[in-house]
Amino acid sequence: MKTVLVTGANRGIGLEFVKQYANDGWHVLACCRSPVEAAALNNLVEQNKGHIVVYSLDVAEHEQIKRLSRELSSETIDLLINNAGIYPTSRSDGFGSTDYDAWARAFYINTMAPLKMAESFISQVTKSNLKTFVTITSKMGSVTDNQRGGSYVYRSSKAAVNMVMKSLAIDIESTGAISVLLHPGWVRTDMGGPNGLITTQQSVMGMRQVIGNLKIENSGEFYAFDGQVVPW
Numbered sequence: 001m002k003t004v005l006v007t008g009a010n011r012g013i014g015l016e017f018v019k020q021y022a023n024d025g026w027h028v029l030a031c032c033r034s035p036v037e038a039a040a041l042n043n044l045v046e047q048n049k050g051h052i053v054v055y056s057l058d059v060a061e062h063e064q065i066k067r068l069s070r071e072l073s074s075e076t077i078d079l080l081i082n083n084a085g086i087y088p089t090s091r092s093d094g095f096g097s098t099d100y101d102a103w104a105r106a107f108y109i110n111t112m113a114p115l116k117m118a119e120s121f122i123s124q125v126t127k128s129n130l131k132t133f134v135t136i137t138s139k140m141g142s143v144t145d146n147q148r149g150g151s152y153v154y155r156s157s158k159a160a161v162n163m164v165m166k167s168l169a170i171d172i173e174s175t176g177a178i179s180v181l182l183h184p185g186w187v188r189t190d191m192g193g194p195n196g197l198i199t200t201q202q203s204v205m206g207m208r209q210v211i212g213n214l215k216i217e218n219s220g221e222f223y224a225f226d227g228q229v230v231p232w
């Protein structure tokens with residue numbers, strides 16, 4: 001049985017990853033900040049008896065990441081999905097009103113946490129068959145794609161994580177492990193809002209297909225949910 005670990009698993013895209021992988025018979029390690037409040041996730045656990053185990057994890061807290069890695073030291077993790085992310089409000093992310101504390105927080109969650117997860121779980125991932133790290137980034141982190149300006153905090157945190165996970169791909173190449181960046185599309189979630197172009201189901205189905213076709217030569221690439229290569 002294959003095992004996937006998902007961060008930010010209690011709602012939005014993360015919750016859908018849990019649902020689809022569990023439906024496919026995977027063992028799912030579903031991480032979220034507050035398991036007691038994760039009603040939708042706990043319902044999935046009930047519906048998929050034995051497939052999903054919920055763990056408490058705030059990815060901004062490195063001690064929590066290290067503690068969870070120790071707790072899961074005997075696990076083999078085929079696929080680690082860095083999904084947890086934040087999008088600061090427009091009040092804290094516009095020219096002239098930049099909230100620099102919010103910027104630092106966005107970097108902790110969107111940029112640093114994926115690397116800390118990789119550093120902490122490298123042994124569980126490299127002993128698996130698939131050996132894959134996936135980081136959910138955004139087209140808003142593409143320098144080439146930036147035609148509208150603004151969103152300094154979010155854009156820079158995602159551009160930076162793109163660079164971080166590209167470096168990771170090079171550093172882990174000799175182990176046969178893969179690191180890729182995925183743009184999920186504009187998705188109708190709390191973050192994407194009601195005008196998003198696709199549902200979480202469509203986004204995750206597409207990303208699972210991309211993940212399912214990954215080979216070592218794809219490591220370090222930046223793909224959209226529909227398999228298109230996204231320019232840096």
Ligand SMILES: NC(=O)c1ccc[n+]([C@@H]2O[C@H](COP(=O)([O-])OP(=O)(O)OC[C@H]3O[C@@H](n4cnc5c(N)ncnc54)[C@H](OP(=O)(O)O)[C@@H]3O)[C@@H](O)[C@H]2O)c1
Nearest residue numbers: 008012013033058059083084085138186187189190191192
């Ligand atoms: N939706 C889109 O259109 C879109 C587009 C491009 C990229 N993305 C990316 O896709 C990923 C998922 O987004 P989404 O649309 O599903 O967002 P969402 O509905 O707002 O969900 C965000 C998830 O991240 C979790 N999270 C936030 N801070 C965390 C922390 N410190 N520790 C652990 N978990 C934390 C949230 O948990 P809590 O419930 O505890 O806050 C929640 O589970 C993000 O990385 C986002 O940047 C989304």
